[in-house]
Amino acid sequence: MARDLVSVQLRAALKQPGCPICHLRSASELRYIHSLLWESVNDPLTRGYFIGSLGYCREHTWQMGLLENDRFGSPLGNSIMYEHLCRVVRQQLGAYAHRMGWARRPWWRRWLHLIWPWPVQRLAARELRPKARCRVCQIGDRAEQTHLRGLLQAVSGSDSELREWYAASDGLCLPHLRQGLNAADRNVEDGARFLVETALRQLGSLQHELSEFERKNAWDNRHEAKTEAENTAWLRALAFFGGMNGKVSE
Ligand SMILES: [Zn+2]
Ligand SMILES: [Zn+2]
Known part of the structure; x- marks a missing residue:
């Protein structure tokens, strides 16, 4: 592509x-x-x-x-x-x-x-015994690899605009972050580092929102209103740890 x-x-x-x-x-x-x-x-x-x-x-x-x-x-x-x-x-x-x-x-x-x-x-x-894997999964695997490589190259190089877009997005799910890092080499080390630093920052916020949701569910704190981010943190946790649609190859 x-x-x-x-x-x-x-x-x-x-x-x-x-x-x-x-x-x-x-x-x-x-x-x-x-x-x-x-x-x-x-x-x-x-x-x-x-x-x-x-x-x-x-x-x-x-x-x-x-x-x-x-x-x-x-x-x-x-x-x-x-x-x-x-x-x-x-x-x-x-x-x-x-x-x-x-x-x-x-x-x-x-x-x-x-x-x-x-x-x-x-x-x-x-x-x-089937002679091959599902063809649609194979097409998905190929797209996944191509775009992961493209992402790593883009955030490693001079494309600072893409870095900004990425930082403002929800970022990679954990299975794709792991897959991207496993496939990365020294040429894209800057990009790998950027992805990890972004994930660390986003995970910090997610963990905080999850713990606030838990805290505000306690009887003593029931009067404290939950924010929108706290109410939807569990969905972002599912999407981060499980991937969207639950379909990611290793
Ligand atoms: Zn399939
Ligand atoms: Zn993903």
Whole structure:
């Protein structure tokens, strides 16, 4: 992705509440699902990914299903794709049942089984093993890595404006901060330091608001009004520690 585009997308994401990388990851996953439903339901490559992973992960399965039904008014694309998947999984389950000797076992095999102990077969169904991860998650991973790298480079270099935008935003969630720091090298050390210092400052405020909320809930202090920041601190804590939408790869 072009560096300018990464920078523009980062700025847009920094305007929103919550972690900018979580937003950008979700946006790229949503774009993929939307364009799939719009024009790629019958595209062989897209279908190959879908069949190879035996459908998508739980989150993206429901996202694609509900999105098509809500926005496109008909679940036709999902129906076409899952009809194909039904065929494939039926074949695989049939092959598994056959390997186990469950499918139409002839009468003489049953008798043979009694007089000749059959080797115990493991029940693990290797036929049902997906060949790849959910494609939508892979798209999200790539967007996440690209934008994290872009963010670290931007706050390491001369882009002081982006530093200001970042400092005014909610900053990275903890999983993305950890991921960014794990991927950082000496070239972006200034940026890594800036991200950590910002997180330390924001965590200090968050901790204070959480403790004030707790204190003002005590019976003795019930007359003290809680601020808006104190009332919503728990939501910011969830977003910081869990990430937005709860979906972050390590
Ligand atoms: Zn995040
Ligand atoms: Zn997924």
